[in-house]
Amino acid sequence: MNQELSHYHLFLADEEATTLLAKRLANAIFPDLSSSCEPNLSKFTGARIYLHGDLGAGKTTFARAFLQALGVTGRIKSPTYTLLESYNVSSLYLYHFDFYRFSDSDEWQEAGFEEQLLDQAIVLVEWSEKANEQLPPPDVRLHLNYQDEGREAVLSAISDKGKQWLNNLNSQTKA
Secondary structure, eight states: OOOOOSEEEEEEOSHHHHHHHHHHHHHHHSGGGGGSSSOOOTTOOOEEEEEEESTTSSHHHHHHHHHHHTTOOSOOOOOTTTSEEEEEETTEEEEEEEOTTOSSTHHHHHHTOHHHHHSSSEEEEETGGGGGGGSOOOSEEEEEEEETTEEEEEEEEOSHHHHHHHHHHHHHHHO
16 A cells, blocks of 8 residues: 655756646646646645745745646736735636735734635645744645755645645656
């Protein structure tokens, strides 16, 4: 019997590697994505992915590529100043948050974003640590750390479906 992965480590040599990881994770969540233009939402129950790393580590690059892989077209803006950018593909809602500008965790509650985080949507959150324990737990955490000229990516599965996605991701990279 295969053991479920709870962590997945890899080295990202450049921005292209970060983009590829984002596309692969999108395919891990929606395995039918590569054979159709739109994700199959019949059994989808939402996804929360929290992105961690220093300024310039590649969080927004990852988020853009992930959203594009799911079918978002047009300009994908960083939500650093707006806090939230929302997208819709078919009947799938995608929310990209950036809490970098929060000075304390109470600002998250005051902003009134609870509904988006509980939706059956895809939620990407940069700087989730600025909201501390007030956020619901993610399915997957991605840590991007500077390493030599590239980045070390560490994905950690927090939920059972996060573990399934990491297993799907691992299967893709072995194929």
